[in-house]
Amino acid sequence: MNITDVDDKIIRNSARDGVTVQQYTARFTKAFLEDSATLSIEQPVLVRATEHIPEMADFISELEKKASRTAPTMVPTISGLQNSPDTASSRKRILPG
Numbered sequence: 001m002n003i004t005d006v007d008d009k010i011i012r013n014s015a016r017d018g019v020t021v022q023q024y025t026a027r028f029t030k031a032f033l034e035d036s037a038t039l040s041i042e043q044p045v046l047v048r049a050t051e052h053i054p055e056m057a058d059f060i061s062e063l064e065k066k067a068s069r070t071a072p073t074m075v076p077t078i079s080g081l082q083n084s085p086d087t088a089s090s091r092k093r094i095l096p097g
Contacts, residue, residue, distance in 0.1 A: 006049050
């Protein structure tokens with residue numbers, strides 16, 4: 001089972017609480033596993049996003065390379081999105097605090 005243990009809210013909240021992302025998310029993972037046991041759900045094998053960030057970055061880079069060979073003007077890059085004021089303002093309007 002995939003565990004998304006890093007995103008904007010997790011990073012912000014862990015910084016606010018003065019703990020690492022891993023420390024912050026551990027309590028939620030623990031609660032999930034306890035709830036699963038209470039419901040007699042087979043304990044899943046957990047795969048955390050933070051344990052695979054280099055592989056995800058490599059995968060995205062490969063996708064960008066392939067996309068740039070086929071339609072460079074149609075596919076935004078990760079770095080382009082991160083630096084775009086339009087993306088940041090859209091994200092603030094769409095996603096709750």
